[in-house]
Amino acid sequence: MISDEMTRLVSGSSAIRAMFEEGIRLASIYGAENVYDYSLGNPSVEPPKEVKEAIIKLLDTEDPNFLHGYTPNSGYPDVRKAVAEHTNKKFGTNFTLDNVVMTNGAAAALNIIFKSILNPGDEVITFAPFFTEYRNYVSTYGCNLVVVPANIETFEVNFEEFEKLVTPKTKAVLMNTPNNPSGAVYSEETIKKIAAVMESKQEEFGTDIYLISDEPYRELVYEDIEVPYVSKYYKNTFVAYSFSKSLSLPGERIGYLIANTEMKDFEQMMPALNVANRVAGFVNANSLFQRVIPYCMDCKVDIEVYNRNRIDLYNKLTELGFKCVKPVGAFYMFPQTPIEDDVAFCNAAKEYNLLLVPGSGFGCKGHMRLSYCVSHDTIVNSFPAFEKLAAKFIK
Amino acid sequence: MISDEMTRLVSGSSAIRAMFEEGIRLASIYGAENVYDYSLGNPSVEPPKEVKEAIIKLLDTEDPNFLHGYTPNSGYPDVRKAVAEHTNKKFGTNFTLDNVVMTNGAAAALNIIFKSILNPGDEVITFAPFFTEYRNYVSTYGCNLVVVPANIETFEVNFEEFEKLVTPKTKAVLMNTPNNPSGAVYSEETIKKIAAVMESKQEEFGTDIYLISDEPYRELVYEDIEVPYVSKYYKNTFVAYSFSKSLSLPGERIGYLIANTEMKDFEQMMPALNVANRVAGFVNANSLFQRVIPYCMDCKVDIEVYNRNRIDLYNKLTELGFKCVKPVGAFYMFPQTPIEDDVAFCNAAKEYNLLLVPGSGFGCKGHMRLSYCVSHDTIVNSFPAFEKLAAKFIK
Numbered sequence: 012m013i014s015d016e017m018t019r020l021v022s023g024s025s026a027i028r029a030m031f032e033e034g035i036r037l038a039s040i041y042g043a044e045n046v047y048d049y050s051l052g053n054p055s056v057e058p059p060k061e062v063k064e065a066i067i068k069l070l071d072t073e074d075p076n077f078l079h080g081y082t083p084n085s086g087y088p089d090v091r092k093a094v095a096e097h098t099n100k101k102f103g104t105n106f107t108l109d110n111v112v113m114t115n116g117a118a119a120a121l122n123i124i125f126k127s128i129l130n131p132g133d134e135v136i137t138f139a140p141f142f143t144e145y146r147n148y149v150s151t152y153g154c155n156l157v158v159v160p161a162n163i164e165t166f167e168v169n170f171e172e173f174e175k176l177v178t179p180k181t182k183a184v185l186m187n188t189p190n191n192p193s194g195a196v197y198s199e200e201t202i203k204k205i206a207a208v209m210e211s212k213q214e215e216f217g218t219d220i221y222l223i224s225d226e227p228y229r230e231l232v233y234e235d236i237e238v239p240y241v242s243k244y245y246k247n248t249f250v251a252y253s254f255s256k257s258l259s260l261p262g263e264r265i266g267y268l269i270a271n272t273e274m275k276d277f278e279q280m281m282p283a284l285n286v287a288n289r290v291a292g293f294v295n296a297n298s299l300f301q302r303v304i305p306y307c308m309d310c311k312v313d314i315e316v317y318n319r320n321r322i323d324l325y326n327k328l329t330e331l332g333f334k335c336v337k338p339v340g341a342f343y344m345f346p347q348t349p350i351e352d353d354v355a356f357c358n359a360a361k362e363y364n365l366l367l368v369p370g371s372g373f374g375c376k377g378h379m380r381l382s383y384c385v386s387h388d389t390i391v392n393s394f395p396a397f398e399k400l401a402a403k404f405i406k
Numbered sequence: 407m408i409s410d411e412m413t414r415l416v417s418g419s420s421a422i423r424a425m426f427e428e429g430i431r432l433a434s435i436y437g438a439e440n441v442y443d444y445s446l447g448n449p450s451v452e453p454p455k456e457v458k459e460a461i462i463k464l465l466d467t468e469d470p471n472f473l474h475g476y477t478p479n480s481g482y483p484d485v486r487k488a489v490a491e492h493t494n495k496k497f498g499t500n501f502t503l504d505n506v507v508m509t510n511g512a513a514a515a516l517n518i519i520f521k522s523i524l525n526p527g528d529e530v531i532t533f534a535p536f537f538t539e540y541r542n543y544v545s546t547y548g549c550n551l552v553v554v555p556a557n558i559e560t561f562e563v564n565f566e567e568f569e570k571l572v573t574p575k576t577k578a579v580l581m582n583t584p585n586n587p588s589g590a591v592y593s594e595e596t597i598k599k600i601a602a603v604m605e606s607k608q609e610e611f612g613t614d615i616y617l618i619s620d621e622p623y624r625e626l627v628y629e630d631i632e633v634p635y636v637s638k639y640y641k642n643t644f645v646a647y648s649f650s651k652s653l654s655l656p657g658e659r660i661g662y663l664i665a666n667t668e669m670k671d672f673e674q675m676m677p678a679l680n681v682a683n684r685v686a687g688f689v690n691a692n693s694l695f696q697r698v699i700p701y702c703m704d705c706k707v708d709i710e711v712y713n714r715n716r717i718d719l720y721n722k723l724t725e726l727g728f729k730c731v732k733p734v735g736a737f738y739m740f741p742q743t744p745i746e747d748d749v750a751f752c753n754a755a756k757e758y759n760l761l762l763v764p765g766s767g768f769g770c771k772g773h774m775r776l777s778y779c780v781s782h783d784t785i786v787n788s789f790p791a792f793e794k795l796a797a798k799f800i801k
Contacts, residue, residue: 012577012614012671014547017522017678020685053476062474063465070458079457079655081448115510115659115688122687127412147685152409182407219407260474262693264510276407283412290415290542292517293510297692298657 020147030357034366041364047393049381050366052191052342054259056312056384062258065306069299078302082295085285086113086267093305094267102240106269112284113267113296113304117227120251120268121148121185123287124223127280129154133182138168139374140345142191142225157181161375166195166336166345170204177212183221184209189228189238192373192380193345194321194338196232199239206245219275222248227266228341230257230311233318236339246273254304256342257311265300317342320383320390327394331401342384345370349404351377356404363396415542425752429761436759442788444776445761447586447737449654451707451779457653460701464694473697477690479680481508481662488700489662497635501664507679508662508691508699512622515646515663516543516580518682519618522675524549528577533563534769535740537586537620552576556770561590561731561740565599572607578616579604584623584633587768587775588740589716589733591627594634601640614670617643622661623736625652625706628713631734641668649699651737652706660695712737715778715785722789726796737779740765744799746772751799758791 030050091108131153139161224241253266335346370378425445486503526548534556619636648661730741765773
C-alpha cells in the first residue's frame, strides 16, 4: 500500500542518514568519544550570540499574534526587503522584496523552484559530485536528473561533457558552489563559461534554460577565496540560500530564494513560487526565524574552527597517502578511496569506528565524503584509525 | 516557462488569499477599523504564556547546536514520545514514539502521507464543504479528489452519496472535523458509520483504504461538544494534527501525524513517511518549536473569546434572516448566501467593506465562509454593514 515512488526511495534510502544512524549504534557500544563520525553535515560551531538575542528581543517586543502568525506565503515583506538590501550591499545587485521568497531552507527553495518550472519529462542537468537529494527532488516532478561526470582532478566543471548533455529538453542547470561533497569553489571563469554554454544553447535550441545556484555554503570559504555571485553572470538565474550553515541553524529550516528580474517570465514566476510554497505544504517559512534573520544577516559562525579541522585532516590524510583535491569551501572533503569499490572501503572503515560516506551516492565512485564539522578532538583522535586503514589499503 | 500545473494553480489561485490581500488594500483606503475582514483563519487570541516561557527556558538551558540542529527526519525521539504519551493519556490509546512523525504543521503531514501512499490515478474522497487546498495536495501526486456533495441541512456526512463514490480506485478518505469551513463536528455515530462503510467497501473490493483525519481544530469546540478520537474507530487511520490553532502558532508550522500500528503496511509506512518528510523538502519540523511542544501540550488558547464572537455573530446573522447551520467547532461559520451566486454576493459585500469568502471554493456553492477569529469590535462594528446587505438581498 506504499506508493511506488516511496518504496523505491526507502529501499535506496540515504547512505548519509544510514551512516548517521550507524554512528548512534556504534557510540552506544564503544562510547561517543571512540566513534569518529564524519557522516553528517550537522554544524559543530555554535550559532552567533545574536540569534538568541534576536529571539528574546522579538518575544519581548512584538505582538505574539504577529510574531507567530501566518505570513504572506512569500514571507514578511520587511524581511524580504532586508534580504534584498543586504544582497545589494554585498554584491552590488539591484534586488527588491519582489525578487525574494522566504523559504524553509534551501531544500524548500529548490522544491518550489522545480514545482514552478518543471513539466514531466523535462531535464535538469547537474555536475558530479552532487548532493544526493537532487535526484529525488527532480523525480518528484516526473523529471530526470542528467549528470555531467566529475572532473576528478579539480572538481571544476567538465565542459566537454556539459556541452554534449544540454538538449532542447534541458529546463534547468543546477549548480552548487561551494560544493557538497567536494569542497570545491567554482572560479569566476568557470561561472562565466557555464553561462556562455547556456546562452549559446538557448540560442541554438530557441529555448530558455534556468540556472539554479544552490548556495547553503556560500559563507564557508577559506584561504581568502572569493565566491562570485552567480546572478550577475546569467539572466535566467535563481539563487537558493540557507542560513543552516552560516548561522548553524540547520534544524530551523530557514532560507530564501532570489529570482533575477531579467529572467524569462519573471512576472508570472513570482506568483507561481508564492503559490508553490503554499501548495507544496510549506505555507510560509516559519515566522519567528523569518523575523530573526534581519538581525543576523551580517553575522556568521566562527569558521576558523572548521578551517583548523580542514587543514589538520587534509594534511594527515595526504601524509598517509590518500589522494585528495584540497577543499577550499564548505566543510567537506572528498578524497579518493584507495580501492575502487568505495562502498566496500567505507564498510571497512567502520571496523575502525570511522564513519565515512561512499562517493557513489554523490555520483562519483571511488571517493568518500568526510564532513569535518566535528570537534577538533574527533579529528585528532581519529588519526590512529586512519593510520590503520592506510596501512591496510595503501601500498 | 512556468510549469503547466503552476500556471493552472496561479490562475485559479486561492480565493481566501485574494480576499486577504483585498482586505489590506481596503484598509489602506478606509482605515483598518472600517474594514470587516472575515477572510483568513489567522488566530486572534494570544498564544498561551507557556510558549514564550518554554522558548526562553530552552534558549537558556539547551546546547544551541542541539536545539537548532538537524533532528531525525521524523523528529526528536523524546518529543515524539511526549506526543504519544499525551495522546494516550487523553484518549486511552496505545501509541509509542514509533507511531509519531513531527511535521511542519498539518499541511506537511497531509503532503507526506499522500506522498507515501498515492500512485498516479488513485482516488482520494473527501466531504464537501472541504478546505480548498485538499484538491491541490492530491493533484501533486497525479490523483483526483472525489467530492461527496454536502448535506447542507446539517453538514454531517451524506452517506448515500459517499457509499456510491467509494470504488476500487479509492486509496484514502480525507475527513476534517471540527470542519473548515462549516464549523460542524462529526458525532461518534457519524464516525462509526464512515468506518463501517469503509470496512464494507474494503471487503467488497479486496482493497485497503486509509482514513486520514485532518484535525487542526480539535481543541476548538463549544457547548461541551466531544470530539471523538478517530483512530479508535478504524484500523487504517492517520491523524494529521497542528498546533496552529490550539496554541495560536500558525506561522511556526508545527504539528505531527500519528499512524495506527494496526494499519496495513505499518512497518513500511513509518520509514516511508520519514523519507517523504526529507525528500519533499521539509527535512524535519523546525527544531526549536519541536522542543517547545512538550511544555505546552496541556495548554490551549482562551477559546471563550472565539465563543463570544460565534454567539454574537450567529445571533445577528440569523436575526437578519441569513440561513446558517449553527457552528459548534473551529472558528468559522458557513451561512447560505441570500442569492444563489455566492461569488456575486461576496463581491457585493465588499462594497460595504465586508470580506467574505465564496463557498464555491470549498465545494459548496450558495454559501459563504466567515472566519470569526477577529476582534469582538470587528464583529460588533460590522453589524451595520450586514444590516445594509440584508436590506438589499433578503426580502
